[in-house]
Each structure stands twice: as structure tokens, then as C-alpha cells.
Amino acid sequence: MATVGHACLIFGLGCSLYGVVASLVGARTGREALVRSGRRSLYALFGLAVIAFVITEFAFLTSDFHYTVVATHSSTTTPWYYRLAAMWSSQQGSLMLWLTLLAGWSSLCIVMLRGRLRDVAPYAVAVLLGFGAFFTALMLFSASPFETVPVAPPEGVGLNPLLRHPSMMIHPIMLYSGYTLFTIPFAFAIGALIVRRVDAEWLRATRVYALGAWLALGTGIILGARWSYVELGWGGYWAWDPVENAALLPWLTGTAFLHSVKIQERRGMMKIWNASLVLATGVLAILGTFLVRSGVLDSIHAFVEEGNLIAWAFTALVVTMIAGSVYLVITRRGNALKSESRLDSLLSRESAFLGNNLVLVAITFVVLWGTFFPLISEALTGQKEAVGPPWFDQYTVPLVLILVLLSGIGPVIAWRRTSWSQLWRSMRLPAIIALLVAAGCVAFRPGNGDTAPLIMFVVGAFAISTSVQELWRGTRARQAMTGEGPFAAFRLLLARNRARYGGFIVHIGVAALFIGIAASSSFQSVSDVRLGVGEQATVGGYTFNYVKPIAQIETVGGRLERITLGSQVRVSKDGSFVGNLYPNRGYYPAMGSTLGAVSTYFAGESVSEIGLKAGLTKDLWTAETPDISSLMPVVRRGDAVFAKAAGQGLNPEARSLFLAAALNGLTTRYRNDPPPAQFRIIVSPIVFWIWLGAIIVFIGGVIAAWPSVGAVRDRVRARQAARVAQDLGRAQRA
């Protein structure tokens, strides 16, 4: 089937290139048949990508090690569900995922247009097919998932153990969905600029994809943070790693765009800004993929084996995108991008959105500069130097504080203009709540004197209060107008003003998330201790007692997957039992190793599994690094015994049995005579708020993105039309 998969890629490349030409020629000459044929090329690309994707997944699922990509990224001991996800841990598979998602989302968008934007769509299709051609060509010429060997190895290398986590099955799909969905508004912006039709129509048609991209990317970022927190064994959820930043960059500009687009829709203002933002977001989405796949910057996430050609290809693509975008914006900045109205007042929601945009773009610039600083410093000084989290925090923390404050002010200001007295009336209660929180912070002085987290509590409380107040007031207003019950009024308020009130729910989630980040990162207690069995350490007021060691062999389908060494840690506070934690470290065998028979089982990757007791107010987190040095003399003796036995003609079955006995002996020895182990213990307040905030953001985002029911929209349009007609009639009579 590799031949069929490879053929699909070749046909996909041909189809994409043909579609680009057909769409462009069709658009320029007005030949509808060519435009339609170009559009069909996109659908065909999707079909071909799906076939190629399914063939690759089937190879992973059946552990067909004839495929090089399967042999190097999976194994028979990899559980079947991780075998499916193993595909996108590889360069080849992730490019395939990108192509499939791109073609799928793009096809969906073009189908959903239902004949609208007929002048813009062919150019957008050409751009999207251009991306399709790029990724297909990358696979064909640099990283084909269909490269095979005549004789399959008996066993694969296996999936990187770090990626054996449930969130890693969804995280890449979410990130790539975000990236690929952001290319849709990008493509339509290019089309709209080419035909000089930068009005509200293209924004309306593509906004749902921008919102979907924002939601998917945000979900991917949070899943990545969760993975980092529970899998990487360092206790954090964000490290300003280049690949984390790469996902954050388009999310930030996308957030700015989702706000400023409202101003253009309502007032016909900020057309240049919006076009620039959406183009920048598209470029940053490709840049994000580039950073993950090229290996140009060192990252724990950059799973790259062969980078050079891909790095150059991505660089060329990004440069082309930037040059094309800049050219189009500059050449269209005259009439096409001229504002239709001006800002009525600084005291308006438009101003708050503008402020929010400036802050988001400033954060984007800081993150971009910090992320690429190693390349910048290398270019200027010849030395590759990276900036660390303190550098990022220094600039982003004040900007985020302003952002959260603005997210509290925005919902209470009216569009166009409002008065100070009206604004104060709307902000009075949230301001009082914020002041009470501020007074509490001053009175109790939590933490180590750092004021930034305290300010975050205050502005966060303010932002949450304003959004909750708006939801409450909206419900009350609806009740007063319709006589509905509170629940029905609330439900219908959300259903009929999805973008507005979904957005307010997102604000609540974002504020909760940042409060969680501020508290957990500033007020956490961390301790690295070495404990023997029966010994204890006190961290953050909690006592952690190393009760007993745990050592076991885990198998899948009769084959050893890993050896786990860990411990049971009893946690108590003031003598009262709080819970048991079970941190451990899994040792995976080194496949194809030339090491000794026993030591090979300790020579592969080792991955920490944390012990976590999460709560509403506190997380108790532990990671353990067992000391296996005491086992190594025994391991080496075992290697020697097996080497000698092999020389005396030990048959494979007997070897397996003896090996299993030897490994069992090792784990028993560890249980009976455990050496002291190294523990990292963290007590963090309200980490839970981060995940809760993310869930609230997700719910709000889904509400905002959920499409309106066409019938309802049409009915509303008719009623509004009737009202305007009534006014028109009055005006004419007057």
C-alpha cells in the first residue's frame, strides 16, 4: 500500500499545482469552469490526503515495520492507541497530519461559502492549494511516510516515552487544526486584497474559522501545558520554550484580530490593521509549524531528525508570505483600506478594543523577539544565546496585567461613546469587589513581597466581576423585556448573543487562568530532597513521608514495555492524613542496542510519572529520580552471565526465561533494599484555577463560535428590516 500512498502524494502535488493555476486563470479571465475545476482540486487534494493518511495510520496500527517511519517511531510494545498517535510524533506523519487538516478545513470552508465571495474565493483557493502543494512537496522530496525497506526489522524503536500521555494524542491535532484554520482567513485576506474588496463580507465568511483556529490553538496550548505539568517532571506548565511560544504567537494575534474585527464589522474602521493582523496571524501559524518541524531553535518539543531542507523550504515560504502580505497591504492602503468612519470617543468599546489590540501586539513582539533571540544573537555576535523565563516575565507580566484590566473594562463600555457617569455606574460594583480584594492582599500580604501577583488578583477579580455582572444584567434585562424565567432568559441571552456573551465567559476564564498562574508561580513551595525509606520532608506546611519503594515490570502483549521504580509517599498536614502519592520513573529498553542483555533495559529513555494530589486550593506534586547506581554492579554481572551463556549456545526461549527471572530479581532487590531516592516536591496554590479557567475559556469560545441557526437569523433580519422600513416610511412622510 506504500505505493498507493506515494502515488496519492504525487497526485496531490499535481492536483494542487493544477488547482493554483486553474483558480488564478479562472479568476483573471472570468472563466467559471476553471474556477470550479480549481475548487474541485482542493476537494480532490483532501480525498488524496485522507487515503494517504489512512494508509500511514494502518501501517502504524499493524506495526508494519517495512515502513521506515513506523519502525523508527513505534513498536509492538506501544499500546495501540499510542501507535495511532505515534504517526504525528514523526516528521513525516506530522506533515501528513498538517496536509490532511489543511485540505479538510479548507474544503469545508469552500463548501460552506455556498457561492458567496465568488470574486475572492478563487484567489483564496489558490493560496490554500499553494500551501497544499508546499506540504505535499515536502513529504515527497524530504520526509515521505511511504519510504520502505525490503526486510522489516523484528521490532521498532518505539514511541518517545515522553509522548505516551493521553493529552499527546489530541494536543498535536489541536495545534495543527489551529495553524491550518488560521491559514483560511489568511488566504481570504489575500484574495480580498487582490480584488480590493476588503469589506465586512469576507470577515463575516471567515470569522468562524478564525474563532475555530483560536479555540483549537488555545486548547492545544493548554493540553501542552498540562502535559508539561504531569509528564516532564520539572513541576511547571510553561517554560517559554520556542515551540510553546510558536503556538502562542498566532494565538495572540488571532485574539487581537477577533476583537478588532468587531470594530470593522460595525464601523468599517481599522481595515489596514485587520488585514495586517490576519496576514500576520497566517504567517505566524506557518512559522509555528516551521519551529516545530525545522529544528532551527533548540526545544524539548522539536522532534526533528533531518532538518536542513525543511528549514530552508519553510524559510522560503515564510519570506514569500511576508513579502506578499506587505506588498498587498502597501499597494491597497488607498481607497480599498480606507476607514469608513472615525472613532467617536475615547470612552468607547472601540477604544478598549484598540487598547487590547496594542497590548496583544506588544506581547506578540516581546515573545517573538525572545524566541528568535538565539538566531538574532548568532547573526550579530556569532554566539547563540537564549533568553530565559525571567526575561519574558519582565515584559509580559505588566502587559498581561493591563490586558486583564482591559478585559474587565471592555464589557461595561458601550459602543461608539459613553459618559463618565454612565461608565462609573457600570463599573461601581466590580470596582468595589476589586478594592476589597486589594484590601485583603494588603492585610494578609501573601507570598514573598512580589506585588505583581497581588495586582493580578485585583485586576482578575475586577475582570471576573464585570463579566459576571454583564451576564447578570443581560439576563435581568431579558427577563424584564420578555417575562421569561431566569434560566430561560440566561439560556436565550447566550443563544441569541453568542459572540457577545460567549466572549464575556471567555473573559472570566482568562482572568481565572491568570489568577491561577500568578498564585501558583509566585506562592509555590519547592524542595529538592533526598529521602530514604521512612524519612520525611516538610514542604509548604505539608509532611511528605517516603513509606515504601515500588518496583515492577510492565508488559504489553507478553513483551516488556518498561521497568518502573518508584515509591509510595504519605502526605500529612499537622498530623492529619492528606493522601498518598505514587511518583515513579519508567525505564524503557533501548531497541537495537548492542549493550549487555540486562543493561539494555536501563539504557533507553526514562520518563518520570509524577505523584499528584490536585485540589481546589492546593496541588501536592512530587517527582522521583530513583538511584539505580546500586543496581548497576548486579546489572553488569548479569550482562557477563548472559554473554557467557550466549557463547555456550543458550537458545532464545531459555534466554528469555532467564532474562525475565533476572529482571524480576532486580526489581525484588530494589524493593527489599531501596537506596535513598531524589524527590522534587512542590506545593502550589490554586493550580486548579488554570485548568478550570481553560475549561471556562473553552466553553465561552464554543458558545461564541457556534453558528447561528439560519432560520432564526433570517427571521431576525426580517423583523429588523421591518423596523428600519418603518423608520424609512416615517422619514419619507416627514
Place this chain on the structure above:
Amino acid sequence: MSVIAPIIAIVVLGLVVWFVGQPLRSRVAEEDDLREEGRIADLQAARDAKYRQIRDLEMDYRTSKLSEEEWRSLDRELRAEAVEVLHELDQLLPPDQRDVAAPDPPAAPLAADPR
């Protein structure tokens, strides 16, 4: 297997060529005035935006962000702008597709319809 794979590939290629080339074989009406169609779509988007603004403005008033005086003043402006858009749209659309249809004033006052 070595024979089946190329056959499947050829079948896939045939399907792709047939599917993508289909519009070129059938007679498709050529578009003659995309510019006017685009202008209509833009005006329709602008009209919908005005309706949304009128609705949101009322919500702003109902949730105490605007005084009644401010609301009425802004509402008048928005309605005047909407009327302009509708006028322009009427000139471009054929009579049977025009949106402004209800000659009788709605019985219920504006506040009775929170949407």
C-alpha cells in the same frame, strides 16, 4: 500485491482526473458581473451589521451602559445609516429580492423583541 497497488493508483488517478475535470466538460454559465455581485454582498453584510448594532445598542441601554438620551441619539444615527444602506441595496437588487418588505409598523414596540 505488486500488481494490485499500481492498479489502485491508476484508478485513483482516473477518479481524480474525472472529478477535477468535470466542470471543464460541462457547460457552465460564465460570470459576467462579479463586481456588482460583490457590491451587493458587501451591502448585505453592512445591512446585517447595522441590524446587529441596533440590537446591541439596545442591549447596552437595557444593561445600563447608556442613558436613554444617548441610546435614542445613537439609535437614530444607526437607523439613518441602515436606511442609506437599504436604499443603495434596493437600487442594485431586483424588486423580488428586496429585503425591506413589511409596510405595516410592527405591533410590538422595539423593546418587546430583545433579539
